[in-house]
Amino acid sequence: MKPSTQSDLLKPTNEDTVGPYFPINFSDPLLEDLSRFESGITAQPQGIPIILKGRLLDRFGELANGTLVEFWQANAKGVYRSPKHEGDSDIDPWFWGYGRLRAESGEFEFKTIMPGLCADRAPNITITLFSDGISRIVTQIFFADQESNASDPLLQSLSGEDQAKLSARHEGQSDCGSKIYTIDIVMAGENEIPFFDDLIREGE
Amino acid sequence: MSNSGRQLEIGPTDNTSDQRTPRNRLRLIPEIARESFAPYVPQRGLSRQNEWDMTRIAADLPRAQGIAIEVSGKLQNERGTPISNAMLEIWSANHFGRYRHIEDHSNIPLDEHFLGTGRVFTDSEGNYTFWTISPGAYLARPDIGRWRPKHIHISVSGGGSRLITQLYFPDEPNNASDPMAILMGDDFERNIGKPYETPKIDVDSGLNFDIVVGGRNAVYFE
Ligand SMILES: [Fe+2]
Numbered sequence: 001m002k003p004s005t006q007s008d009l010l011k012p013t014n015e016d017t018v019g020p021y022f023p024i025n026f027s028d029p030l031l032e033d034l035s036r037f038e039s040g041i042t043a044q045p046q047g048i049p050i051i052l053k054g055r056l057l058d059r060f061g062e063l064a065n066g067t068l069v070e071f072w073q074a075n076a077k078g079v080y081r082s083p084k085h086e087g088d089s090d091i092d093p094w095f096w097g098y099g100r101l102r103a104e105s106g107e108f109e110f111k112t113i114m115p116g117l118c119a120d121r122a123p124n125i126t127i128t129l130f131s132d133g134i135s136r137i138v139t140q141i142f143f144a145d146q147e148s149n150a151s152d153p154l155l156q157s158l159s160g161e162d163q164a165k166l167s168a169r170h171e172g173q174s175d176c177g178s179k180i181y182t183i184d185i186v187m188a189g190e191n192e193i194p195f196f197d198d199l200i201r202e203g204e
Numbered sequence: 205m206s207n208s209g210r211q212l213e214i215g216p217t218d219n220t221s222d223q224r225t226p227r228n229r230l231r232l233i234p235e236i237a238r239e240s241f242a243p244y245v246p247q248r249g250l251s252r253q254n255e256w257d258m259t260r261i262a263a264d265l266p267r268a269q270g271i272a273i274e275v276s277g278k279l280q281n282e283r284g285t286p287i288s289n290a291m292l293e294i295w296s297a298n299h300f301g302r303y304r305h306i307e308d309h310s311n312i313p314l315d316e317h318f319l320g321t322g323r324v325f326t327d328s329e330g331n332y333t334f335w336t337i338s339p340g341a342y343l344a345r346p347d348i349g350r351w352r353p354k355h356i357h358i359s360v361s362g363g364g365s366r367l368i369t370q371l372y373f374p375d376e377p378n379n380a381s382d383p384m385a386i387l388m389g390d391d392f393e394r395n396i397g398k399p400y401e402t403p404k405i406d407v408d409s410g411l412n413f414d415i416v417v418g419g420r421n422a423v424y425f426e
Contacts, residue, residue, distance in 0.1 A: 008283070009282040010282050010283070010284055010416045011282075011394060011416065012282060012416045012418030012419065013367065013369050013394055013395060013416050013417070013418070014388045014392065014395050015369055016369045016370040016384050016388075016395065017215075017221075017370075018357070018359070018368050019370075020220075020305075020307060020308075021295065021305040021307065021308060021357075022357075022359075023293070023295045023321040024305070026293050026323070028248065058223035058224050059223055059224070060223060062223070064223075064224055066307065068368075070243065072240075072241075072242075072243035072244075074240075080239070080240070080244070081244060082239075082242070082244040082364075083244070083364075084239070098244065098245050118240070121236075121237065121240065124240065126240055126241055126243065128366070131224050132220045132224070133215060133219075133220030133221030133222070133223065133224045133225065134212070134225050135368070135384075136366075137212070138241060140237075140240065140241070153234045153236050153237055154233065154237040157231070157232075157234055158231070187224045187225075188224055188225055188226050189227065192226055192227060192228055195226050195228075195230050195231070196209065196230055196231050196232070196241065197209025197210050197230035197232055197233065198233060198238070198241045198242070199209075199210070199418065199419060200210060200230075200232065201232075
């Protein structure tokens with residue numbers, strides 16, 4: 001690979017809003033429930049099944065309907081299914097870690113497993129939102145009952161108030177025994193949660 | 205030197221943008237946490253054989269109304285490396301400006317022969333091609349007479365690449381007043397397709413749209 005400077009780089013295509021009409025027929029049930037593998041296969045992802053119940057809210061507290069929500073997380077052993085970890089013996093063959101759903105009303109339920117501790121990171125799920133009126137925005141959700149939150153470098157870079165906004169609360173159990181966590185993702189206004197800049201690096 | 209992230213802007217005259225755009229500056233990600241922000245999308249193979257031809261609902265059905273076009277281009281990253289086997293999810297309004305989406309409640313007519321959604325994959329050199337009907341513009345804000353210019357939605361995913369964008373058409377009168385185009389400023393030009401002639405195939409004309417996926421996933425650029 002030849003070293004490249006900033007000026008060698010091609011200019012990226014502009015991101016644009018997804019608009020209100022992301023096709024519902026592009027939905028894939030396998031991406032909405034990562035706590036199981038394809039049906040008919042004797043296989044089960046490792047880890048504790050959880051359900052993340054979320055509400056996407058706009059600055060007036062109204063549900064942000066029609067939002068496309070994407071999830072990215074490590075497996076139960078804290079390993080991401082990315083090229084960097086290819087060949088890692090802790091890869092779970094039955095778990096990829098990428099999820100996607102369209103929150104028709106603005107509420108969603110994402111079934112998955114509790115992500116594991118990853119090096120210095122507390123269990124977390126990266127959430128990407130594509131919604132009408134905005135281009136892609138990203139954040140990361142934590143779990144309020146995890147002790148490791150106290151030493152997570154991302155969480156600890158935020159104020160206590162902001163940390164709480166990114167912490168899903170454990171609220172009961174589903175009929176199937178999954179732990180239920182709830183989170184309000186306020187996109188704008190008074191209770192706006194922190195969103196992160198994955199284009200700009202510190203010091204750039 | 206920056207010690208905070210970008211300030212997102214609200215699309216002018218776009219009510220939804222006003223409702224949903226974060227007001228606080230984006231936060232910087234500590235270096236140690238960057239990798240966790242770069243999703244790696246698994247390969248998905250969900251495309252029917254005829255989906256590349258959106259000018260008809262299925263291969264055995266008639267053509268939809270309007271002007272049939274080919275859209276093609278190369279998908280690459282900022283370093284010019286082609287991105288192969290990525291999925292493009294495509295959706296657009298019909299010739300009249302109506303989506304066949306259950307939530308599009310406008311009075312604009314549907315076209316019985318137009319579905320308006322399709323999926324294609326890039327080949328080993330990062331090239332993609334699909335046919336569709338040149339979409340109609342539609343009135344987005346009747347109260348102020350603002351139209352959404354002709355556009356085709358394209359969502360790119362595969363491996364470290366993730367992008368949702370829109371392809372616009374050259375010389376369209378409504379391009380200049382589009383809220384997102386206004387925010388893009390001079391960069392808007394890169395989202396406008398370049399016309400080409402298509403004498404040998406069964407469409408009216410072609411539109412070239414090379415797509416460059418930006419740098420947020422630099423972790424995985426080989
Ligand atoms: Fe649209």
